[in-house]
Amino acid sequence: xxxxxxxKDVEAELAWEPSLNAASIGVAVKDGxxxxxxxxxxxxEKMAAARxxxxxxxxxxxxxxxxxxxxxxxxxxxxxVARSVANALA
Numbered sequence: 001x002x003x004x005x006x007x008k009d010v011e012a013e014l015a016w017e018p019s020l021n022a023a024s025i026g027v028a029v030k031d032g033x034x035x036x037x038x039x040x041x042x043x044x045e046k047m048a049a050a051r052x053x054x055x056x057x058x059x060x061x062x063x064x065x066x067x068x069x070x071x072x073x074x075x076x077x078x079x080x081v082a083r084s085v086a087n088a089l090a
Contacts, residue, residue: 001058003029009056010034017052020045025066027053032060039067 001009007029014022026037034053040046050064076084 001032003031006032006034006056006058010053010059013052013056014049017048019048020052025049032058033063034059034061035063035065037065039069041068043068 007027010027010029011022014020014025014027020040024038024040028035028037034056036049036053040049046064046066046068049066050062053059053062
């Protein structure tokens, strides 16, 4: 299989994986080796992405470079977090 076909198949497999948000994951393929990049909110999502990629025919190896942390849309300023903590403790 050529790299472009593998890339499309991995992206499709990620899109079908219900335990992760495929839109936040980038896929690159060179010589059958898949590199996953991006950011997810949990370690389980990172591992689910790697498992999904390995299920694709033609994938020789997976380099999982996905970072774990809050997505930009989920980040809040420190002041807002402090206010929420103070309200919860009150």
